[in-house]
Amino acid sequence: MTGRDNHDRHPGVPVTVVMPTYNEAANLPRMAELVLGLPVDGLHLKIVDDSSPDGTGRIAEELAEKYNWDGRRRMSVLHRTEKDGLGRAYVAGMSAALEEGAAYVVQMDADGSHPAEAVPRMLGTAVASGVGLVVGSRYVEGGSLDEDWGIHRVLLSRFANRYARTVLGTKIRDITAGFNLWSAATLRDLDLATLDSAGYSFQVELKYKAVRAGHSAVEIPIRFEERTEGVSKMTLKTQLESAVVPIRLRLKHR
Numbered sequence: 001m002t003g004r005d006n007h008d009r010h011p012g013v014p015v016t017v018v019m020p021t022y023n024e025a026a027n028l029p030r031m032a033e034l035v036l037g038l039p040v041d042g043l044h045l046k047i048v049d050d051s052s053p054d055g056t057g058r059i060a061e062e063l064a065e066k067y068n069w070d071g072r073r074r075m076s077v078l079h080r081t082e083k084d085g086l087g088r089a090y091v092a093g094m095s096a097a098l099e100e101g102a103a104y105v106v107q108m109d110a111d112g113s114h115p116a117e118a119v120p121r122m123l124g125t126a127v128a129s130g131v132g133l134v135v136g137s138r139y140v141e142g143g144s145l146d147e148d149w150g151i152h153r154v155l156l157s158r159f160a161n162r163y164a165r166t167v168l169g170t171k172i173r174d175i176t177a178g179f180n181l182w183s184a185a186t187l188r189d190l191d192l193a194t195l196d197s198a199g200y201s202f203q204v205e206l207k208y209k210a211v212r213a214g215h216s217a218v219e220i221p222i223r224f225e226e227r228t229e230g231v232s233k234m235t236l237k238t239q240l241e242s243a244v245v246p247i248r249l250r251l252k253h254r
Helices: 003-008 028-036 056-067 086-099 114-129 151-168 184-190 202-212 236-252
Strands: 015-021 042-051 073-080 103-108 133-137 182-183 217-221
Touching: 003 015, 003 182, 015 028, 015 073, 015 086, 015 114, 015 151, 028 151, 028 202, 042 086, 042 151, 056 073, 056 217, 073 184, 086 202, 103 184, 114 133, 114 182, 114 217, 133 202, 151 202, 182 184, 182 202, 184 202, 202 217
Parallel strands: 015 042, 015 103, 042 073, 133 217
Antiparallel strands: 103 182, 133 182
């Protein structure tokens, strides 16, 4: 049975895709069209914009006006005045989604690297299995990386995953993955406001705490694409945080 078939048995499940943005004006219209064109009843797209100087926030508002027709609120925009990390942006967006009644929350990048067409399959897996987390994984059988990734980036990504998995003792193969679907119950249990990580290491911390709290995770294969527009937001500071956080988490939860 496919993920789509599973979902068709649960029409109207409220799902919110949370998509943080910073200077993604070139990518956002295409991403909004892809996400809001998915065959998922009850899907809502929430953009969390950190006051992008390129006008991403304004474009998001225009797109929301375009897609919110016939009394349906399909897209919303959360404007933040401070750029203080991907993790903080996700906490703000996911918390808002829970308050608005989402049954599932999807984390998704705005740069096109995550395949939107995988969302129905992720939802179908979650609904059918009852797990609290479905990971769109590059590192399970069937998963892959864009050929345009340089060998140094491939090696760095694989090393980061192996390093975090070894330090934390987790079986999740793509612990650093940013494309994830969460049940509302799992997120509420984790208490998002207590998370420490501000940057990309938020992905590791949230998964680790979920597994430690007894929530099950399933990984499904995806193809991770290279962004076609804009530049990566990965900085030396976020890379250093990503190296420190697994050790800090392990020491804290011994």
